Amino acid sequence: MKRAAGTIAVLVNNLEGVFQLSVLQGVEEVAAANGLGLVAHPLVGLLSPDAVRAEVAEVLRGARGVMVLANALADDHLAVVAESGLPVTLISHDTQDLELPTMMFDNHQGVALLMQHVVEACGRRLPVFVGGDASQLDARERESAFRDEVVRHGLTVPPENYLRGEFTPRLAADALAAFLAGGGQCDAVVAADYLMAIEAQAVMRAAGLRVPEDLAVVGFGDGPEAVAAGVTTVAADVVELGRRAARQLMAQLSGQPLVGSTLLSTHLVRRSSSC
């Protein structure tokens, strides 16, 4: 076994989420194959910029390269990482002012595929959208893409059909239950992630609605839970996202300066929750 010739620091917003753990798994595989170790740092509970600055400085000490996952750091704190001079790759995040390369899913392409399926193949005209955590770029892009597709398909979706699920299945379930209790109308659920889509399917069935006969349910991203629940998704393999980001960082470590956004393609996986 190769001895680790340094480490990659990965800054994350939490260490419990399925998304975060899957990304870390992918990064670790590639890092290990290149003789590097991985140290994950959850940046939580740090309120003052000075505290974040101190923590980041500590984290960066000894690291060969840095990855920042989603909204783990605000832009001004990202500047601290950029100033360190270490190679940096952002995952599922973007920043206008700092020229840091980004690796993320092609959210617009993925949502377009989901909507094409729901509207054109399944003939649904009144979807409800379950959005993610708006502090994360993925959530903002997926909602923006959904709104564009609504216009492209000539649909009229009332404001009450836009729900906040915050990428948290329990909150998605609460929002949908409240929507139904308030007399909300829909013939499809489009969720900003597959875990919320799985929960949506359960809520709808519990309310006596038939999936997919009365209601199609689809979500962004894919994982074994979606296979088990039979939920249609656009496959966006989160472990692969971690691997791809790590490959990018390896190129940067070898001296290749990189800028711009790399978007990973997704594809539709039809299951029993839709037509």
Next chain:
Amino acid sequence: MTPIKATREQLRDHNRRLVLRMLYQDEVNTRAALATVTGLTKPTISNLVGELIDEGLVIEEGLGRASGSGGKRPTLLAFNRRARHLIGVALSGKRVSAVLTDLAGESSAVHVLDLRGSGEEAVVSAVQSVVAALLPQLDAPLLAVGVAVPGRVRPGTGVVRRSAVLNLDDSPLAELLATRLGVPVHVGNLAELCALGQHSFGPQGSAATGTLVTVTLDEDLELGVVLHPSGAHFGSELSGPMIDELRLGWTAFKLRAAELRGESHSSLPEGGDLRYLHVRSAEERGDATARQLVLELAAGLARPLAWIVSLLQPTQVSLAGGVTDLGEAFLQRLAAEASLLLGPGALDDLELTLAYSNRLGAMGAVALANLTELGLVA
């Protein structure tokens, strides 16, 4: 002796491309069948297939059934789409986007970058950057890079004759990029490559059996053509006072929107925030300014469309670029305006479609690279 050698090499290259194309299109899958359909001798086929297997482009996939008269079971052959990767780059005045695909055009990643500045060095550096960003994502050797450029490209040379939006004049872009990137680079006009991308990787409409014309409208109006049955392709921007008068580009559209907004109340967003999607959505809600904008655009675009239909008699005309966000209603209005110019029934046999993909130019650049390097087209 030299000319004879060249001819033999050309013949061999032609045969190799023929064999590879047969396997790529999945028409045959044994050495014997290849010999039958190509008319080449079995030893020639064996040599060519052996070479393609050595290069990884063809793989052996077990044994097929013996022929009716018994005998040895043939080894099945298959095209290995993952043996090489291709990168297709599309340039606009503001952005560079590049798509990484396998040999069948299946994309695994896209890289996008804002284009800072214009002129030869800015363009070459930007293309170099997007390609560099995709190199770590390769799972196989990079075969070639294709580049789609708005403007006029000298056919077959990779020289950009003129691109107003990129500020290029007589720029040997393919040669400059090949030197920097160390792989073959092929350059074509953006609309030409949009047409080629649609022809190669798009949903197979009537374009499979007839001439396809792709009209792209973003900052400028461009025209790309794939002819049937030869597969010959060409394209260029349409420019000059005659086109300027039609006020078709995005800048002209925005200026007109501002003028009309000054005349009456409108729900359209102002200036930089305006998109075609806003216009479509406002028109559907009964906004008079949006309606006027769409009517004027349809009337303007109908003129070049009428010339295209009369001259090329295409089976399919596909509208591409940002304007596709105006949707099917715009397409119907465009057809109605063109019919007024051409007379009744002139568009009856024409399939008028929207090519929604914002990756069409980059996919066309992939198709150009694939076609030039390996002779492959779907």
